[in-house]
Amino acid sequence: MNLSEQIRSAGVVGAGGAGFPAHIKAASTVDIVIANGAECEPLLHKDFEIMMRHAPEVVEGVRLLMGSTGAGQGIVGIKEKNADAIAAISNAAPSPQITVHRLGDFYPSGDEYILVYEATKRLIPPQGIPLNVGVVVNNVETLLNVARAAQGIAVTRKWITVTGAVRKPVTFAAPVGMTFADAIAVAGGATADNFGVFVGGVMMGALEFNMEHVVTKTTAGLVVLPADHTLVVRKSQPEKAMRRIGKSACDQCSFCTELCPRYILGYDVQPHKVMRSLGFTHTGEAHWNQYAALCCACGLCTLYACPEALFPKEACDRSKTEMKAAGEKWTGNSEVKPHPMYEGRRTPVKQLIKRLGLAPYDKHAEFVADVPTPRRILLPLSQHVGAAAVAQVKAGQRVREGDCVADVREGALGARIHSSVDGIIRSIGESIEIERG
Ligand code: SF4
Ligand code: SF4
Numbered sequence: 082m083n084l085s086e087q088i089r090s091a092g093v094v095g096a097g098g099a100g101f102p103a104h105i106k107a108a109s110t111v112d113i114v115i116a117n118g119a120e121c122e123p124l125l126h127k128d129f130e131i132m133m134r135h136a137p138e139v140v141e142g143v144r145l146l147m148g149s150t151g152a153g154q155g156i157v158g159i160k161e162k163n164a165d166a167i168a169a170i171s172n173a174a175p176s177p178q179i180t181v182h183r184l185g186d187f188y189p190s191g192d193e194y195i196l197v198y199e200a201t202k203r204l205i206p207p208q209g210i211p212l213n214v215g216v217v218v219n220n221v222e223t224l225l226n227v228a229r230a231a232q233g234i235a236v237t238r239k240w241i242t243v244t245g246a247v248r249k250p251v252t253f254a255a256p257v258g259m260t261f262a263d264a265i266a267v268a269g270g271a272t273a274d275n276f277g278v279f280v281g282g283v284m285m286g287a288l289e290f291n292m293e294h295v296v297t298k299t300t301a302g303l304v305v306l307p308a309d310h311t312l313v314v315r316k317s318q319p320e321k322a323m324r325r326i327g328k329s330a331c332d333q334c335s336f337c338t339e340l341c342p343r344y345i346l347g348y349d350v351q352p353h354k355v356m357r358s359l360g361f362t363h364t365g366e367a368h369w370n371q372y373a374a375l376c377c378a379c380g381l382c383t384l385y386a387c388p389e390a391l392f393p394k395e396a397c398d399r400s401k402t403e404m405k406a407a408g409e410k411w412t413g414n415s416e417v418k419p420h421p422m423y424e425g426r427r428t429p430v431k432q433l434i435k436r437l438g439l440a441p442y443d444k445h446a447e448f449v450a451d452v453p454t455p456r457r458i459l460l461p462l463s464q465h466v467g468a469a470a471v472a473q474v475k476a477g478q479r480v481r482e483g484d485c486v487a488d489v490r491e492g493a494l495g496a497r498i499h500s501s502v503d504g505i506i507r508s509i510g511e512s513i514e515i516e517r518g
Contacts, residue, residue: 083149084107084145084146084148084149084230084231085104085108085149086104087230087231087233088103088104088107088227088230089102089104089496089497090230090235090497091226091229091230091233091234091235091236091497091499092235092298092485092496092497092499093223093226093227093230093236093496094223094236094298094299094464094465094496095219095220095223095299095466096220096222096223096226096239096240096298096299096301097117097128097191097220097222097223097299097301098220098299099465099466100297100298100299100464100466100496101465102465102466102467102494102495102496103219103223103227105494106146106150106217106219107146107149107227108149109150109212109217110150110151111150111151111152111211111212111215111216111217112153112154112215112216113152113153113154113155113156113200113216114143114146114147114150114152114154114155114216114217114219115155115156115157115158115196115197115200115201115211115216115217115218115219116139116143116155116156116157116158116218116219116220116221116224117158117191117193117196117221118157118158118159118160118163118170118221119158119159119160119184119190119191119196120160120191121160121188121190121191121430122282122284122285122286122301122302123188123282123284123304123430123437123439123443124242124244124245124250124282124283124302124304124434124439124442124443124446125244125282125301125302125304125446126242126252126445126446127222127240127241127242127252127302128220128221128222128240129163129166130240130252130448131221131222131225131240132159132166132169132170132221133165133166133169134448135225136166136169136170136172137173138224138225138229139157139170139173139224139228140157140173140174140175140179141228141231142219142223142224142225142226142227143155143157143224144175144179145227145228145231146217146219146224146227147178147179150217152217153178154179154180155178155179155180156179156180156182156200156201157170157174157179157180157181157182157221158181158182158184158190158191158196158199158200159181159182159183159184160183160184160185160186160190161183161184161185161186162186167181167183182199182200184196184199185427186429186431187427187428187429187430188284188379188381188428188429188430188433189285189342189377189379189381192342192343192379193205193210193211193218194343194346194348194377195346196218197211197214197216197218198346198419201214201216203215203216204346204347204417204419206415206417207349207375207415207417208374208375208411222240234483235483235485235497236257236499237256237482237483237499237500238254238255238257238501239255239256239296239297239298239299239300240252240253240254241253241255241264241296241300241301241302241303242301242302242303242446243264243267243268243302243303243305243446244303244304244305244442244444244446245279245303245305245439245442246271246272246273246276246306246307246442247265247268247269247270247271247272247305248268248269248270248272249268249269249447250268250444250445250446250447251267251268251446251447251448252446252447252448252449253267253448253449253450253452254452255267255296255300255452256296256452256455256501256502257295257296257297257298257458257460257464257498257499258295258296258297258455258458258459258460258502258512259295259296259455259458259501260292260293260294260295260296260455260457260458260459261278261280261289261291261292261293261294261295261296261303262292262293263455264296264303265278265292265303265305267449267452267453268305271305273307273308275307275308275309276305276306276308276313277289277290277305277306277308277310277313277316277317278290278292278303278304278305278306279303279304279306279312279316280294280300280303281300281301281302282301282302282304283304283306283312283384283437283439284379284380284381284384285378285379285380286301288313288316288317295458295459295460295461295512297461297464298464298465299465306442310438311438312384312437312438315383315384315390318392320395323391323392323395323396324359324392324399326392327356327359327392327393327396328359328360330389330391331353331356331359331389331391332389333353333356333357334353335351335353336353336386337352337353337356337382337383337386337387337393338350338351338352338353338354338382339386339426340381340382340385340386340426340428341376341381341382342377342379342381342427342428343376343377343379345419345420345422345423345426345427346417346419346423347416347417347418347419347420347423348375348417349372349375349413350372350373350375350376350397351372352372352373352376352382352393352394352396352397353393354369355369355372355373355376355393355396355397355400356369356391356393356396357369358370358396358400359396366400366403367404367407367409369400370401370409371404371411371412372400372413373396373397373398373400373401374400374401374404374411375411375413376394376397376398376401378394378397378398379394380394381394381428381433382394382397383395384436384437385428385433385436385437454502454517455502455517456516456517457507457514457515457516457517458500458501458502458504458514458515459512459513459514459515460486460487460498460500460501460512460513460514460515461511461512462487462498462511462512462513464498465495465496466494467489467493467494467495467496468489468493468494468495469495469511470487470488470489470495470496470497470498471487471488471489471490472486472487472509472513473485473487474486474487474506474509474513475506475509476506476507476508476509477505477506478505478506479504479505479506480500480503480504480505480506480515481500481503482499482500482501482502482503483499483500484499484500485497485498485499486498486499486500486506486513486515498513500515502515502517503517503518504516504517504518
């Protein structure tokens with residue numbers, strides 16, 4: 082098997098975002114491979130722990146991808162503040178072809194457009210992908226999984242940080258399919274009676290109240306917050322209310338645009354203009370929606386920039402959805418030129434944490450090596466970009482950790498799923514339920 086086939090066989094998907102099947106990137110042709118170790122979501126530290134504990138495998142993942150893509154250069158993007166991780170990766174790098182790029186502690190320095198620019202000075206064309214400028218970007222955990230796939234080891238664990246309102250913030254490699262309740266128990270339980278969980282981080286993650294939901298191959302962490310925390314309250318607002326408040330209170334100050342990381346990098350994203358779409362009914366919306374098309378949904382405008390606590394990010398989300406539904410194409414300005422104030426307008430993560438009311442939770446999330454195997458796991462058949470996987474097992478069947486339990490249809494985009502425990506298949510629906518034992 083070549084590397085792309087090994088990655089496909091091991092079910093590796095992008096561990097830092099939507100879960101794009103990694104074998105596709107491995108089969109592309111580029112000249113630079115970038116490892117994304119920026120980890121800019123406040124309070125999450127799982128990439129740091131991976132680089133500290135598995136630096137040789139992360140570097141091996143970079144080297145393998147350089148081989149499969151024909152790249153002559155590998156760059157690992159790490160924040161300058163994480164000096165120990167920089168040292169670990171630098172020591173593990175086998176050749177001058179793989180180097181570390183030191184990043185400032187800004188949000189969202191892990192955004193692909195920003196990371197590619199910072200590491201290479203190349204600007205991805207609007208609506209493009211890193212491949213358009215000869216680059217592939219993978220999260221450091223994905224690269225760890227690539228190195229393991231080359232040894233025939235399937236993805237059965239997901240590194241997560243469980244933090245916020247918990248007794249002991251922790252980072253660990255969770256069995257894929259572990260419930261949020263079991264994951265929070267590893268952190269000693271929640272310290273609030275009523276709480277919500279931001280899945281994947283407070284900036285870009287979804288808010289969840291059902292603790293029977295499970296860790297998937299793309300879950301970066303769980304941030305537990307009391308139900309009355311301002312982030313939970315704001316995120317819980319119905320969309321209708323967000324629109325109504327925005328329509329009446331937006332004074333067009335344009336702070337949301339002036340601090341937008343995509344705008345200052347030179348892309349034509351202008352959330353204050355998108356907010357104008359709230360004031361029109363079937364007149365002009367299509368025009369204002371255009372200014373949302375290049376938004377990366379980082380959330381900075383809603384959670385940091387807007388002095389009125391409005392929801393420009395959500396307005397952009399809606400505009401993008403409307404454009405897609407109407408089949409409207411982006412026709413904006415395609416010239417990309419970083420703003421003269423690019424350096425000075427970036428948002429420091431420390432400042433962001435204070436603004437978000439997260440300072441009391443900004444604590445070290447200790448690594449835990451031995452995590453109890455859950456009694457029951459649930460493996461969703463759809464936990465990646467592409468088609469849902471198709472079950473390859475039957476109820477009552479015994480499986481071992483690492484066995485393939487669901488596969489992709491021939492020719493479809495998707496990823497295999499493997500059991501993360503030794504156990505018995507109990508049920509098969511949208512998820513495969515496995516009982517330990
Ligand atoms: S920052 Fe807030 S008030 Fe100002 S333009 Fe943007 S949405 Fe409107
Ligand atoms: S969410 Fe807001 S700040 Fe972030 S890219 Fe979109 S418009 Fe810009």
